[in-house]
Amino acid sequence: xxxxxxxxxxxxxxxxxxxxxxxxxxxxxxxxxxxxxxxxxxxxxxxxxxxxxxxxxxxxxxxxxxxxxxxxxxxxxxxxxxxxxxxxxxxxxx
Amino acid sequence: xxxxxxxxxxxxxxxxxxxxxxxxxxxxxxxxxxxxxxxxxxxxxxxxxxxxxxxxxxxxxxxxxxxxxxxxxxxxxxxxxxxxxxxxxxxxxxxxxxxxxxxxxxxxxxxxxxxxxxxxxxxxxxxxxxxxxxxxxxxxxxxxxxxxxxxxxxxxxxxxxxxxxxxxxxxxxxxxxxxxxxxxxxxxxxxxxxxxxxxxxxxxxxxxxxxxxxxxxxxxxxxxxxxxxxxxxxxxxxxxxxxxxxxxxxxxxxxxxxxxxxxxx
Numbered sequence: 001x002x003x004x005x006x007x008x009x010x011x012x013x014x015x016x017x018x019x020x021x022x023x024x025x026x027x028x029x030x031x032x033x034x035x036x037x038x039x040x041x042x043x044x045x046x047x048x049x050x051x052x053x054x055x056x057x058x059x060x061x062x063x064x065x066x067x068x069x070x071x072x073x074x075x076x077x078x079x080x081x082x083x084x085x086x087x088x089x090x091x092x093x094x
Numbered sequence: 095x096x097x098x099x100x101x102x103x104x105x106x107x108x109x110x111x112x113x114x115x116x117x118x119x120x121x122x123x124x125x126x127x128x129x130x131x132x133x134x135x136x137x138x139x140x141x142x143x144x145x146x147x148x149x150x151x152x153x154x155x156x157x158x159x160x161x162x163x164x165x166x167x168x169x170x171x172x173x174x175x176x177x178x179x180x181x182x183x184x185x186x187x188x189x190x191x192x193x194x195x196x197x198x199x200x201x202x203x204x205x206x207x208x209x210x211x212x213x214x215x216x217x218x219x220x221x222x223x224x225x226x227x228x229x230x231x232x233x234x235x236x237x238x239x240x241x242x243x244x245x246x247x248x249x250x251x252x253x254x255x256x257x258x259x260x261x262x263x264x265x266x267x268x269x270x271x272x273x274x275x276x277x278x279x280x281x282x283x284x285x286x287x288x289x290x291x292x293x294x295x296x297x298x299x300x301x302x303x304x305x306x307x308x309x310x311x312x313x314x315x316x317x318x319x320x321x322x323x324x325x326x327x328x329x330x331x332x333x334x335x336x337x338x339x340x341x342x343x344x345x346x347x348x349x350x351x352x353x354x355x356x357x358x359x
Binding site: 002022027034036038083084 | 202203206208209212241242243245246247249251260261262263264269270271272273275277279292306307309310312
């Protein structure tokens with residue numbers, strides 16, 4: 001089942017998507033932010049961006065606030081844990 | 095290199111709007127096709143959804159032909175035509191209708207800086223249980239079905255329902271949405287080396303590589319006996335300044351790679 005966060009229309013119109021994709025077993029628990037051909041990943045354990053490029057500053061504050069909202073964050077963590085029970089957010093392997 | 099000269103070989107001019115980013119020239123007639131051939135060269139990208147026009151192209155070129163550039167065929171060409179097409183074009187990507195990104199996304203992916211790290215389309219081979227994925231630079235990647243294990247929540251791939259989405263960042267198999275970068279990481283050693291190099295710049299590379307590879311193999315730190323789980327943890331976390339050769343060899347053996355390859359993962 002695809003995991004995609006419902007976003008406000010303005011962000012959707014600008015082609016932003018927030019997903020937990022399949023086949024991400026090798027990486028720390030994270031959520032993917034997609035816009036057109038670019039992708040940013042946020043570590044669900046630390047809240048930090050996993051990659052230096054593309055520049056994290058390109059992600060709108062509004063979207064980051066939405067993702068980091070405690071209720072959304074909890075939901076994302078739960079979804080990750082369901083998809084990747086062998087690599088849960090609460091694990092301490094990082 | 096991004097094509098400088100894109101020709102849309104389609105029966106109607108309408109779809110050209112969707113490919114506007116490529117500033118394409120629409121060719122809809124036999125006369126237009128014949129006029130285009132002398133100007134075509136290695137910087138030309140042909141995009142066609144019409145087997146009839148491609149057949150016309152093959153009939154119109156003078157054999158032996160010179161190279162006409164690259165081609166994206168939004169249909170499966172006849173097997174008998176494939177050799178002739180390969181003589182005409184440097185690189186050809188093809189797949190059943192619906193097997194490629196929608197026009198606007200395709201144009202965006204073909205012109206993206208990271209186009210070689212995006213999938214623009216693909217074709218599924220149910221007989222051999224594998225799929226061919228085309229990248230934005232028209233290179234191909236062959237991936238077996240076994241690369242798509244069901245997720246923990248029970249989401250399983252449906253190979254009858256293939257599509258690429260999200261501007262080439264997702265391979266959709268029904269409700270299963272595989273990340274393009276995860277596929278590239280597993281099946282393209284060059285991509286893996288590039289990513290490892292980027293990671294090395296920012297983290298303890300060998301430990302992180304061991305951790306990633308261990309995850310890929312579905313192993314726990316306890317699975318490295320006689321090495322203690324704590325030892326594996328310390329190595330993965332970059333807390334061991336110099337790993338003894340015998341330890342490295344034991345880890346590599348358990349991970350089924352050579353010790354020299356460990357850091358590339």
